[in-house]
Amino acid sequence: MLSMTVMYRLAACTLFVALAPGQPWAQRAPAPPEPVFVETFVNEPATLSALLGRWSISGALDRSVWDLRIRTVVDPLGKTVGRITVQEGDARDGVAEAARLAQPYVCDSTGSRAAEIEAGPIGFPPTERAEIQIRSERATGIGELVKFGAPVWYRFSFKIGGDWPRDVPAAGRTPCRTVIHQVKQDSSRDGQSCRACPFLKIEARPLGERVLFYAQLSSGAPCAVPPKVQRVKICVVDDLVREVWTPVNVRLLPTQDSSGRADLWLNGRHCGTYRGPMGDREHGERRNGLPIVNAQPRFGIYRDWRAETQTIYFDRIMFWNADPTGHADWGVGAPPS
Numbered sequence: 001m002l003s004m005t006v007m008y009r010l011a012a013c014t015l016f017v018a019l020a021p022g023q024p025w026a027q028r029a030p031a032p033p034e035p036v037f038v039e040t041f042v043n044e045p046a047t048l049s050a051l052l053g054r055w056s057i058s059g060a061l062d063r064s065v066w067d068l069r070i071r072t073v074v075d076p077l078g079k080t081v082g083r084i085t086v087q088e089g090d091a092r093d094g095v096a097e098a099a100r101l102a103q104p105y106v107c108d109s110t111g112s113r114a115a116e117i118e119a120g121p122i123g124f125p126p127t128e129r130a131e132i133q134i135r136s137e138r139a140t141g142i143g144e145l146v147k148f149g150a151p152v153w154y155r156f157s158f159k160i161g162g163d164w165p166r167d168v169p170a171a172g173r174t175p176c177r178t179v180i181h182q183v184k185q186d187s188s189r190d191g192q193s194c195r196a197c198p199f200l201k202i203e204a205r206p207l208g209e210r211v212l213f214y215a216q217l218s219s220g221a222p223c224a225v226p227p228k229v230q231r232v233k234i235c236v237v238d239d240l241v242r243e244v245w246t247p248v249n250v251r252l253l254p255t256q257d258s259s260g261r262a263d264l265w266l267n268g269r270h271c272g273t274y275r276g277p278m279g280d281r282e283h284g285e286r287r288n289g290l291p292i293v294n295a296q297p298r299f300g301i302y303r304d305w306r307a308e309t310q311t312i313y314f315d316r317i318m319f320w321n322a323d324p325t326g327h328a329d330w331g332v333g334a335p336p337s
Contacts, residue, residue: 017267032327037134037145037319041072041082055132058300060091069130070300075255075313077157084132085161086301092116094126094305096236098261107305111169114304124195131300138294145319146183146293148279149256155249156181156299156318157328160204160242162210167206175205175212179302180312183252184295185279187222194223197231198295199254199278200262201312202238204312209296211240215264221276234272240310245315249332256281263335270335311336 008299039054057066069090073083106113106125114125130179136143146152158180169175179201187196197218205212214236220229240246255277262274286295299314316329 012290013243017160018140031318032324033322034327035318035320035324035329037317039082039317041080041315043292046185051132054135056135058091058129058131058133060070061130062090065090068315071131073313076314078121080301082132084314085309085311086128086132086134086303087309088305088307089128091129092126092305093128094124094129099105105306107145107167107281108163109167110175111167112176112304113173115174122239126305127302128305131298131302132300134296136296141287144293144296145321145335146252146254146296147254148185148195148291148293149249150321151323152252152319152321153249153251153324153330154297154317155247156317157245157247157315158204158299159245159313161313162243164242164309164310165206165308166208168208175207176306177304178203178205178310179271180204181256181294181295182302184202184296185284185291187280187283187285189223189283194227194280194283196222196280196284197229199253200250202248209242210238213237213240213246215250215262215272215274217262217274217276217278219260219279219281221282222280223283227283231318232274233264233274234274235261237266237271247316247331249330251335254278254293256284265332268332270332273335276322 003292024336032245051070057070069085072080075081086193106117107136117125134143134145147309158186158201167176180203182198182201185196199218200215200216214233216231216233218229218231221227222229246267251263253259257277258275260276263270264272279291281291285292299317301310301312303310318329320330325334
């Protein structure tokens with residue numbers, strides 16, 4: 001009969017072989033990293049006070065309407081989410097010039113007149129916005145989540161409100177511009193802003209009963225005369241459903257040369273890849289001689305001037321500074337090679 005000591009040794013040996021057959025030692029895969037920034041809007045008051053520690057509000061938006069335009073609400077599913085609303089006139093830019101046009105708005109139910117305005121004497125269509133932007137210290141870079149030369153992974157969910165217009169563009173017109181997320185490096189020359197476009201933006205343009213969704217990557221020289229900016233669209237979907245939560249995942253490596261890359265997932269599926277430079281290499285914002293992302297990620301609505309109200313909802317905004325593949329909150333796999 002085997003002694004108890006021998007039986008214990010046999011049991012330990014059997015357990016070791018079961019855990020790691022053919023391996024000298026049992027090894028566990030490292031756990032995926034935790035996000036470095038999380039906004040789930042949980043346990044927030046309805047007002048902005050708790051949000052302002054992490055977010056800044058569109059500078060031109062009238063402070064008297066902040067609590068009306070940007071707040072947290074309870075979704076019909078029972079969770080607390082962020083709600084952002086834009087009404088006619090919010091943080092409006094360029095209205096003096098627009099007033100001289102024969103038609104008062106840039107956009108209406110027949111689509112956008114932005115292209116013809118850009119070709120005219122004022123050159124820039126009047127806009128409106130209500131956005132929240134991740135806070136950071138511009139002088140030092142503390143708090144920056146998106147940096148040139150460093151990869152970043154992030155995800156968010158959004159839902160289009162039922163108040164969005166049901167535009168049906170006329171022949172020769174495009175759906176009205178409606179940016180819901182952007183990351184930006186501003187440009188200036190001789191002390192004058194060049195109205196630089198974001199090097200990454202995501203749009204959700206009203207299109208009948210559905211929504212036109214896409215991401216756009218940009219690079220070039222907006223300060224040149226005429227401006228020289230290259231734009232590439234990825235993940236173009238023209239049948240996104242309203243009033244349904246839609247998750248978006250982004251892997252971004254912003255550089256100002258050919259090594260830059262962006263990958264985007266929509267509803268859990270890889271939806272597009274961009275490879276190439278981003279931002280303005282010549283006159284873009286810099287710190288200590290190095291390019292910076294001075295406008296950190298923004299979420300909300302930035303649109304061409306129009307009369308109708310639009311509301312959007314956001315939830316589960318999360319950023320990682322290391323590959324989160326395998327993390328439950330990331331929720332998608334690695335991009336294609």
